[in-house]
Amino acid sequence: MNKDFHCYATYCAAILAGYSHEESAVIGYSSQMVDLCTRTMLSKLHAPQSAATTQLQLELMDARTDIIGLQDITRIWASFHFLPGDLYAVPEQKCSKKYLKKYRLICKPNSELLEKTVRRAKGKNLQDAGIAMHVLADTWAHSYFAGTPSLVINNTNYHFFELIQGENGEEERKVNFRHSPSSPDEPEKSAYTNTVYYNNENSIMSLGHGRAGHLPDYCFVRYKYLPAWGNYEEIIKDNPSDYLCAFTQMVYALKYLRGTIPEFEKGHYDTESIEPVKDEIQRILHTVQLDSTKDWRELGKKLSGHELEEIDVEAIEKEYLDADADEKDDTFLGRFIIGALAQKSMVTNQIFQSGNRLAGYSIELGSKGFKGIRDFKKLLKRREAGSDE
Amino acid sequence: MNSFQRIISFFKGIGLVLFALILLEYPKDGIIIVAAIISLSLLLYGFRLLWYYTRMARHMVGGKSILFQSIIFLDVAIFSASLITESQFWVMIYLLGVYAFSGAIDILRAFEAKKNGAPSWKMKFSGGCIRVAATIALFVIGIIFRETTVLLYGYCINLGYAAVMHFINAFRRTAIVYIQ
Amino acid sequence: MDATIRRLQNNLITLGTGSVAFGLWMLIKFSLICMLQRSDYYQAIEGFSKEQYEIAFVITVMTFAVVFFIHFLIIGISARALGRGRKNSVFYLIVAFITVSYYLAIIISEIFLIISSGHNILSQSVNIVIDISAVIILFEIIVYSIRLKSLLKN
Numbered sequence: 001m002n003k004d005f006h007c008y009a010t011y012c013a014a015i016l017a018g019y020s021h022e023e024s025a026v027i028g029y030s031s032q033m034v035d036l037c038t039r040t041m042l043s044k045l046h047a048p049q050s051a052a053t054t055q056l057q058l059e060l061m062d063a064r065t066d067i068i069g070l071q072d073i074t075r076i077w078a079s080f081h082f083l084p085g086d087l088y089a090v091p092e093q094k095c096s097k098k099y100l101k102k103y104r105l106i107c108k109p110n111s112e113l114l115e116k117t118v119r120r121a122k123g124k125n126l127q128d129a130g131i132a133m134h135v136l137a138d139t140w141a142h143s144y145f146a147g148t149p150s151l152v153i154n155n156t157n158y159h160f161f162e163l164i165q166g167e168n169g170e171e172e173r174k175v176n177f178r179h180s181p182s183s184p185d186e187p188e189k190s191a192y193t194n195t196v197y198y199n200n201e202n203s204i205m206s207l208g209h210g211r212a213g214h215l216p217d218y219c220f221v222r223y224k225y226l227p228a229w230g231n232y233e234e235i236i237k238d239n240p241s242d243y244l245c246a247f248t249q250m251v252y253a254l255k256y257l258r259g260t261i262p263e264f265e266k267g268h269y270d271t272e273s274i275e276p277v278k279d280e281i282q283r284i285l286h287t288v289q290l291d292s293t294k295d296w297r298e299l300g301k302k303l304s305g306h307e308l309e310e311i312d313v314e315a316i317e318k319e320y321l322d323a324d325a326d327e328k329d330d331t332f333l334g335r336f337i338i339g340a341l342a343q344k345s346m347v348t349n350q351i352f353q354s355g356n357r358l359a360g361y362s363i364e365l366g367s368k369g370f371k372g373i374r375d376f377k378k379l380l381k382r383r384e385a386g387s388d389e
Numbered sequence: 390m391n392s393f394q395r396i397i398s399f400f401k402g403i404g405l406v407l408f409a410l411i412l413l414e415y416p417k418d419g420i421i422i423v424a425a426i427i428s429l430s431l432l433l434y435g436f437r438l439l440w441y442y443t444r445m446a447r448h449m450v451g452g453k454s455i456l457f458q459s460i461i462f463l464d465v466a467i468f469s470a471s472l473i474t475e476s477q478f479w480v481m482i483y484l485l486g487v488y489a490f491s492g493a494i495d496i497l498r499a500f501e502a503k504k505n506g507a508p509s510w511k512m513k514f515s516g517g518c519i520r521v522a523a524t525i526a527l528f529v530i531g532i533i534f535r536e537t538t539v540l541l542y543g544y545c546i547n548l549g550y551a552a553v554m555h556f557i558n559a560f561r562r563t564a565i566v567y568i569q
Numbered sequence: 570m571d572a573t574i575r576r577l578q579n580n581l582i583t584l585g586t587g588s589v590a591f592g593l594w595m596l597i598k599f600s601l602i603c604m605l606q607r608s609d610y611y612q613a614i615e616g617f618s619k620e621q622y623e624i625a626f627v628i629t630v631m632t633f634a635v636v637f638f639i640h641f642l643i644i645g646i647s648a649r650a651l652g653r654g655r656k657n658s659v660f661y662l663i664v665a666f667i668t669v670s671y672y673l674a675i676i677i678s679e680i681f682l683i684i685s686s687g688h689n690i691l692s693q694s695v696n697i698v699i700d701i702s703a704v705i706i707l708f709e710i711i712v713y714s715i716r717l718k719s720l721l722k723n
Contacts, residue, residue: 098444152445152446152448157579179501199458226579230450234575453584454587457590457591461590461594463695463699467692471606
């Protein structure tokens with residue numbers, strides 16, 4: 001998903017869940033921050049680089065694709081953008097262990113990991129809620145792709161059609177993919193940019209939904225294609241419907257995090273709260289435009305009476321830089337970093353527990369004590385301070 | 390690039406320099422060794438593709454293309470191995486062809502890097518152009534004068550140039566790390 | 570059933586492309602054999618000089634190479650066309666049958682050659698493996714084409 005949904009739609013969902021404008025703004029900004037917090041930014045601020053929640057294109061181009069590099073990439077993308085749907089899934093056909101491990105990282109909504117993600121954010125900072133909402137929203141948009149470089153899971157082929165509502169009913173229009181990042185996508189011609197096909201299992205070009213371009217991130221698109229893992233079964237992705245599910249699930253999750261409802265369970269959606277603005281949301285989701293920021297902002301203003309300003313990353317960075325060493329964790333970015341470390345730690349641990357080493361190794365603090373990446377010591381300190389459950 | 394990648398790049402450069410020196414010192418045996426290594430690497434690549442197909446790609450939509458690629462690479466490898474002792478002149482031409490091809494790939498990758506905004510595209514592009522141009526020039530000399538010695542010197546210069554590029558990459562400052 | 574049809578179509582496109590690539594490689598390989606290794610195949614025949622033998626060798630080999638290439642090209646392009654949903658005749662299937670028969674004969678003769686001469690066992694064995702792969706590709710094209718046509722008819 002793009003900034004329009006992660007920041008502004010999340011803000012609207014938070015308002016509908018009962019949060020104030022200021023709280024909703026923090027949640028929205030934190031959700032957006034997941035797409036901005038790179039190693040480059042963190043190293044500039046001398047912040048823990050393990051808290052990176054995304055990678056720049058340049059970082060990816062220089063990334064190693066040996067086992068260590070792949071684990072690093074998988075930790076980031078599987079934890080924040082492609083939450084695995086079922087870590088114990090078994091494909092229909094017999095397959096090798098290597099294939100099975102990658103198959104099990106396929107992202108799907110309403111997973112047990114999603115429940116753990118949302119429950120982990122309960123009683124924590126608003127930044128944790130924002131991170132959880134980003135992860136939740138992306139499980140809908142990025143379904144059927146895996147957050148690890150894999151040709152056999154993430155590849156697509158010529159069988160890729162956009163479903164368009166024409167005068168004579170639904171029409172299929174072949175998607176024209178090209179490999180030109182500088183050219184904007186042209187939805188009216190079904191011309192979109194995607195990554196180049198590389199005949200290498202661990203190529204960065206086969207990370208996530210690169211081979212499908214930005215189609216999963218456009219709320220108006222309906223399309224069908226053959227996923228590489230799907231045994232020639234067609235998948236139909238109805239983004240307007242999926243995005244609506246994501247929105248209503250976010251409202252439900254945020255009500256749980258706020259304490260309005262006692263429990264969060266997968267497969268539940270708060271359709272009642274959105275009823276007054278449902279038509280407006282449907283209109284936004286069905287409008288053919290690459291960026292719906294303006295529409296979501298207007299909806300947010302209508303709901304809260306306040307205008308949500310554009311996220312000021314420089315101000316956030318400045319706050320972090322200017323804070324004293326022992327006060328950094330109380331800044332916006334400081335809290336976000338702790339939330340990101342906790343999310344990454346939880347997902348990596350769950351993947352590791354399932355017998356999958358693709359996200360690296362995870363050590364139980366209770367039994368083995370602290371070992372490994374120094375950045376995660378913050379979580380240990382937080383637990384000792386009594387913040388963790 | 391991180392430290393590990395830089396070390397690998399440096400040692401690749403050293404390896405290429407040693408290779409060039411061996412070729413210059415023992416031209417007849419050197420060509421055979423180089424041709425054998427290229428055949429072996431094609432063979433290993435073919436087997437790697439075949440192994441990849443059996444373990445992973447057979448479950449993938451369109452994965453059969455990997456199988457065909459492996460068969461073709463294996464056949465190319467076996468055929469090039471049969472050429473090793475036959476005609477060293479043609480082996481040199483073949484090696485130069487591979488080098489020109491890798492130069493062309495560098496040019497294509499430079500265009501892609503430019504589209505993605507990476508500043509390293511200029512170096513890649515100039516490296517690729519020099520490689521292609523030099524290979525074509527030597528190819529022409531080899532055909533007209535049928536001089537394997539000149540071809541060999543040209544190939545060694547190419548190897549030396551590649552080694553220098555590896556050394557430069559090993560010590561080059563990466564823009565990402567040093568942004569302030 | 571849709572998934573099966575898609576699988577067959579996709580496989581035919583891949584097999585067709587593989588067939589064309591294979592034919593092209595055969596053409597290149599035989600050309601290189603004629604250029605570089607023709608003297609290896611020289612056998613003294615009474616009344617013929619070495620040059621005459623080599624000319625005859627090149628003509629024979631290149632004729633076979635071009636014929637095989639055209640066979641693979643016809644089969645490959647037709648298989649791709651069927652995979653893309655375009656109607657075509659069964660002519661290419663007949664060509665495929667003929668090519669499979671040629672290859673089977675070649676494989677049998679290569680096996681006899683290994684048993685009788687005992688020279689170059691490794692490279693001859695690899696050649697047999699490559700030829701068997703060609704037979705499998707063509708056989709799969711035939712089988713998938715027939716299956717796809719019957720499924721589409723239904």
